[in-house]
Amino acid sequence: MIFSHVLGVPRIGLNRELKFALERHWRGEIDEPALEALGRRLRAERWAEQRAAGLDYVTVGDFAWYDHVAQHVLMLGCEPARMGFGPQDSELARHFRLGRGQAARPADGAGQAAAAGHPALEMTKWFDTNYHYLVPEFGPDTAFRLASHRLLDEVREAQALGHPVKPVLLGPLSFLWLGKGQAAGFDRLSLLDRLLPVYLELLTRLGALGLNWVQIDEPILGLELPAAWREAFPRAYARLQPAQMALMLCSYFAPLGDRLALACSLPVAGLHVDGVRAPQELEAVAALLPQERELSVGLIDGRNIWRSDLDQLLPRLRTLHRLRQGRLWLAPSCSLLHVPLSLSDDAQVDAGVRPWLAGAQEKLDELRLLKTALCQGEQAVAGAWAASRAACAARRADPRLRRPAVAARLAALQPADEARHRPHAERAAMQQARLGLPLLPTTTIGSFPQTAEIRAARAARRAGTLDAAGYEALLRQILADTLQRQDALGLDVLVHGEAERNDMVEFFGEQLAGYTFSAKGWVQSYGSRCVKPPILYGDVERPQAMTVAWASQAQALSRKPVKGMLTGPVTMLQWSFVRDDQPRETTALQLALALRDEVRDLEAAGIAIIQIDEPALREGLPLPRSAWDDYLRWATRAFRLTAGGVGDATQIHTHMCYAEFSDILDSIVALDADVITLETSRSGMTLLDDFGGSAYPNDIGPGVYDIHSPRVPAREEVLHLLRRALAVIPPQRLWVNPDCGLKTRGWPETEAALRVMVEAARTLRAELGAA
Numbered sequence: 001m002i003f004s005h006v007l008g009v010p011r012i013g014l015n016r017e018l019k020f021a022l023e024r025h026w027r028g029e030i031d032e033p034a035l036e037a038l039g040r041r042l043r044a045e046r047w048a049e050q051r052a053a054g055l056d057y058v059t060v061g062d063f064a065w066y067d068h069v070a071q072h073v074l075m076l077g078c079e080p081a082r083m084g085f086g087p088q089d090s091e092l093a094r095h096f097r098l099g100r101g102q103a104a105r106p107a108d109g110a111g112q113a114a115a116a117g118h119p120a121l122e123m124t125k126w127f128d129t130n131y132h133y134l135v136p137e138f139g140p141d142t143a144f145r146l147a148s149h150r151l152l153d154e155v156r157e158a159q160a161l162g163h164p165v166k167p168v169l170l171g172p173l174s175f176l177w178l179g180k181g182q183a184a185g186f187d188r189l190s191l192l193d194r195l196l197p198v199y200l201e202l203l204t205r206l207g208a209l210g211l212n213w214v215q216i217d218e219p220i221l222g223l224e225l226p227a228a229w230r231e232a233f234p235r236a237y238a239r240l241q242p243a244q245m246a247l248m249l250c251s252y253f254a255p256l257g258d259r260l261a262l263a264c265s266l267p268v269a270g271l272h273v274d275g276v277r278a279p280q281e282l283e284a285v286a287a288l289l290p291q292e293r294e295l296s297v298g299l300i301d302g303r304n305i306w307r308s309d310l311d312q313l314l315p316r317l318r319t320l321h322r323l324r325q326g327r328l329w330l331a332p333s334c335s336l337l338h339v340p341l342s343l344s345d346d347a348q349v350d351a352g353v354r355p356w357l358a359g360a361q362e363k364l365d366e367l368r369l370l371k372t373a374l375c376q377g378e379q380a381v382a383g384a385w386a387a388s389r390a391a392c393a394a395r396r397a398d399p400r401l402r403r404p405a406v407a408a409r410l411a412a413l414q415p416a417d418e419a420r421h422r423p424h425a426e427r428a429a430m431q432q433a434r435l436g437l438p439l440l441p442t443t444t445i446g447s448f449p450q451t452a453e454i455r456a457a458r459a460a461r462r463a464g465t466l467d468a469a470g471y472e473a474l475l476r477q478i479l480a481d482t483l484q485r486q487d488a489l490g491l492d493v494l495v496h497g498e499a500e501r502n503d504m505v506e507f508f509g510e511q512l513a514g515y516t517f518s519a520k521g522w523v524q525s526y527g528s529r530c531v532k533p534p535i536l537y538g539d540v541e542r543p544q545a546m547t548v549a550w551a552s553q554a555q556a557l558s559r560k561p562v563k564g565m566l567t568g569p570v571t572m573l574q575w576s577f578v579r580d581d582q583p584r585e586t587t588a589l590q591l592a593l594a595l596r597d598e599v600r601d602l603e604a605a606g607i608a609i610i611q612i613d614e615p616a617l618r619e620g621l622p623l624p625r626s627a628w629d630d631y632l633r634w635a636t637r638a639f640r641l642t643a644g645g646v647g648d649a650t651q652i653h654t655h656m657c658y659a660e661f662s663d664i665l666d667s668i669v670a671l672d673a674d675v676i677t678l679e680t681s682r683s684g685m686t687l688l689d690d691f692g693g694s695a696y697p698n699d700i701g702p703g704v705y706d707i708h709s710p711r712v713p714a715r716e717e718v719l720h721l722l723r724r725a726l727a728v729i730p731p732q733r734l735w736v737n738p739d740c741g742l743k744t745r746g747w748p749e750t751e752a753a754l755r756v757m758v759e760a761a762r763t764l765r766a767e768l769g770a771a
């Protein structure tokens with residue numbers, strides 16, 4: 001028998017219906033029943049697509065209102081007490097409070113009592129993706145109970161529509177691993193014995209609905225786990241033995257490595273492996289997994305948008321099918337959450353490239369073709385097979401894939417191209433002579449509020465109802481206003497505000513040769529926030545300057561230095577859909593050369609400070625440690641090539657957020673940026689344990705307030721954080737800035753917060769005798 005299934009599909013809808021409905025609900029414009037109705041519609045659409053593609057089961061439980069890990073927190077009844085939930089809070093309200101927090105409310109004088117605020121759960125990257133999940137909080141008092149029936153209800157919902165159902169759960173070990181212990185030294189694994197009975201109860205309830213398969217995701221099997229966690233797997237799964245129900249245990253995103261034998265020996269009825277990230281392991285798994293168990297192979301890339309080369313996949317599947325004695329499950333490598341729902345008729349995508357692409361819906365169709373071909377031969381789907389073959393052949397033959405000048409330029413690079421001339425300390429003196437900045441210079445990370453006015457103008461420009469001149473005139477006016485506000489706040493290093501950018505990656509992708517971009521290829525990043533990664537299909541070149549006009553215009557408006565603002569090569573790579581026909585290293589270096597030219601053009605235009613953002617440097621780190629060195633070698637090289645073409649009096653900044661940096665500090669030092677700004681405020685500057693003292697030798701701006709909520713920090717909080725920073729960083733090397741860009745914020749809180757920040761810097765300067 002051959003089965004086909006998916007691990008999960010996108011949630012937001014073809015036209016981001018979920019995003020818009022969530023935001024309307026949060027503004028109080030639509031109620032919970034309206035939101036629930038939309039959720040039912042979106043789920044029904046996705047299930048119908050899965051059935052139409054001939055999948056043997058529809059996947060239920062991959063839908064989430066804000067985040068699937070938060071959904072598990074609510075289902076397992078382990079929300080932290082600090083969230084302050086009461087009986088009046090609905091499950092939806094709880095979910096949104098976990099994601100967005102709740103602002104404190106002062107007493108209103110009319111009987112309404114004051115209410116304390118509840119900060120949201122921390123958000124962090126889901127493995128090596130640009131999706132962010134909400135981090136469960138665990139402690140010795142954490143208790144679990146089956147607190148929500150939502151999954152059971154959704155199963156019934158799908159059954160009522162006539163679908164055979166396979167629900168999906170995040171497995172107990174991954175759930176614990178992905179959370180954090182509140183107290184230092186707390187061992188999350190110690191909660192396993194408390195958690196398993198709740199999973200077992202849930203599985204039993206699912207079995208009572210007449211299901212025979214449950215998908216249970218344990219993506220941490222792709223990580224190099226400590227021994228205690230590895231050893232917990234057999235113990236946990238020996239206990240998770242619901243009557244009548246079969247578990248399909250799923251690993252993805254990485255090779256199983258030294259967990260391969262473990263994964264194959266667990267007492268579960270099926271195992272899914274990621275055949276895209278670990279093609280070399282497939283045969284070993286097929287050989288080792290006991291014959292009575294089902295093997296699910298993910299050979300369709302769930303992380304990228306290229307059509308599969310079916311002619312190449314089919315023989316591999318035939319081999320596996322034979323090895324498994326005629327039984328095999330087919331699937332994409334991982335959940336399709338990380339690709340757009342469809343790209344097949346996106347009018348914005350270059351017409352030559354469009355046939356090469358496959359969004360989630362197109363990947364479902366590939367599953368249909370592969371299953372039919374395996375069961376009945378390719379001739380049973382001859383037309384579609386030929387179309388797919390032709391698209392792959394056209395892609396391989398397209399002359400735009402290769403630009404000889406780009407390869408020649410890469411081949412001619414010299415070590416000197418990657419290095420500044422003098423060491424940082426000497427450069428810093430030259431830069432200070434040029435810039436004349438005060439001690440503890442204040443700055444921002446680049447973007448200022450992307451107001452409804454800006455977004456609406458860009459939408460009008462796209463729709464053709466606003467012409468280029470009108471659009472640019474508005475942006476110039478916004479730029480002038482942004483400069484004026486920064487001047488009035490007394491910031492020392494200004495920015496132009498990035499109003500012209502739809503997104504920090506897409507904006508550049510739209511201007512570089514080798515890229516195309518879509519109109520509707522949205523992917524969820526967190527909650528209702530989405531990104532539309534541009535599509536890098538060929539050799540990259542920069543036809544003309546991309547940011548120089550905006551930077552020069554801004555600099556002309558102020559006597560203070562205005563930073564030029566660029567997205568770095570590794571982040572461009574990481575947040576785009578990139579070609580899979582050459583090593584990522586080559587693509588990153590091509591991006592670096594294009595950006596290097598932009599850096600030099602900015603310098604030539606008189607811009608004295610240039611920031612090259614690399615927020616995705618850490619996220620790009622491969623999951624297997626064995627691959628770290630190679631990645632870090634070329635990632636740092638790409639950054640150094642981007643920055644290395646300027647004179648020593650030009651100051652290079654970089655910025656990183658959302659990251660656990662201790663593992664890669666050496667590489668961050670090796671970037672040799674003159675200044676690094678970091679996200680630190682939410683962790684109370686604990687990051688400085690890594691960066692303090694001489695560990696990080698160049699200038700550093702640890703963020704002094706969180707930009708993810710509208711909350712304005714108190715002056716004392718900012719002072720406190722800065723004092724902590726001053727304890728480990730000499731004042732000559734310390735900068736003062738927020739955690740990240742301000743594009744998702746409104747102007748009122750932005751100005752209020754920056755005012756507090758500037759005042760705090762002035763207070764400290766005075767204390768240091770440098771006012």
Ligand SMILES: Nc1nc2c(c(=O)[nH]1)N[C@@H](CNc1ccc(C(=O)N[C@@H](CCC(=O)N[C@@H](CCC(=O)N[C@@H](CCC(=O)O)C(=O)O)C(=O)O)C(=O)O)cc1)CN2
Nearest residue numbers: 130455456458459501502503504505525528529530531575
């Ligand atoms: N690529 C990327 N990844 C990142 C980040 C990032 O900035 N970029 N930051 C970190 C956090 N992630 C984030 C991801 C998305 C957003 C975000 O604000 N996204 C916007 C979309 C941004 C965008 O591309 N906007 C476009 C299109 C806006 C749009 O949809 N306009 C409407 C109409 C305009 C209106 O709203 O009135 C339409 O066209 O239908 C533009 O400005 O042009 C959103 O979901 O709302 C923020 C942070 C990590 N990963």
Ligand code: MET
Nearest residue numbers: 445446447613615741742
């Ligand atoms: C996600 S990092 C963002 C950096 C960018 N310069 C901004 O300020 O928005």
Ligand SMILES: [Zn+2]
Nearest residue numbers: 615657740741
């Ligand atoms: Zn940032």
